[in-house]
Amino acid sequence: MPFPDEAADALVVVEYRPSWPTDFSRLASVLRRALGDLAVAVDHVGSTSVPGLAAKDCVDVQVRVDSLDEPRLVPPLTAIGFRLRPEPWNHCEVSAGHHCPKLVFAPRPGARRCNVHLREDGRPNARYALLFRDYLRASSTAREAWGAFKQRLALSVPARLADYGQMEGAERWAAETGWEAATGWEAR
Template structure:
C-alpha cells in the first residue's frame, strides 16, 4: 500500500535504459547502510529486464542470512527508508512456502523504489531471481508479459487492484519459469 506521497496509480511505461544505473546508485546507498550485513543486493522485478515495460519503480532485493526486524528497520530508517506496515509486506508465499520478508518504501520525495529484504536461502529470494532471469532469457514470455501489464494498467489503473489481479497471472508465468529453470539447469547463485 503506497504511502500518501507515493503514486496511487499503476502506470506501465516503456523500458528505460537508465534503470540499471538508478539501481546501482540505490544498491550503493543500501550496501553502505547495511555495513556488510547483506549477502547480495539484486536488481529484481520488471525494471531489471531490458526491453520489458514496467512501472517506473525500481525493485531491489537485499538478501541477508537472517532477518532481524529491529536491526534491519533501524539501519534502513537511518537513510529515510520506511518499512511498509501491511501484513503482506512481512511475509509471502512462494511456490507454496511461507517466507519472511520486509519491504521498504523510499524516503519521501526520493526515486520510487521498493526494497525487499529476504533471507538468502528463502524460496521467495529464489523466486525473484528466477522471475528476472527467465524474462531476460525468454523473448516471447517477456513480450507477452509486457503486453499483459500494459493492458492491465490501462484497464485497472488503481495500484492495489492492479497488483491483486496480476498475482494469479504471475503464478502462471512462474510455472513456465520453473520449467525453463529445470530444462536449462538454472540456479539462483
C-alpha cells in the same frame, strides 16, 4: 496501501528505460553502505531489471540477508530515510507454496521511486525473484507476453502476482537450462 506522499498513478506502465540499471546501481551502493555485512547480496529484480520490458517506473531491489530476525536490519535503513511498509502483504508472501517472511521499504518522500525487499537468502521467495528475472531476460517470448499482460493489467484492475501464470514457464526454463540463483554480492 501506499504512503500518503506516493503517487496515485502507481499502476502506470511505461516503456523500458535504459536509466533503470544505473538507478539500481545507485540504490545498491547506498544499501550496501548502510547494511554492510548484514546483506548477503543486493539484486536488481522486478520488471525494471529486464532489458526491453515495459514496467512501472519503480525500481525493485532485493536485499538477501541471513535472517529477518536480525534486530540490526531496520535501523540503518530508517536512518537513511527508508520507511518500512506496514501492510501485512509486505511482511509475508507465498512462493512455491511456502509462506516466506520479508520486509519491504519505501524511499523517503521525494526520493527515487523504489521498493527495497529484504528476503532471507535461500528462501523460495528470494529464489523466485531471481528466477523470474532471469527467465524473462532469457526468453523473448515470455518477456513480450509478460510486458503485454502488464500493460493490459495496468489499464484494468490490480491482480495478485500468483494470478499471472508465469511461474510454470519459468520453472520449466530453469530445469531445462540448469539455472541456479546467483550467490554473493550482485549488481546486475
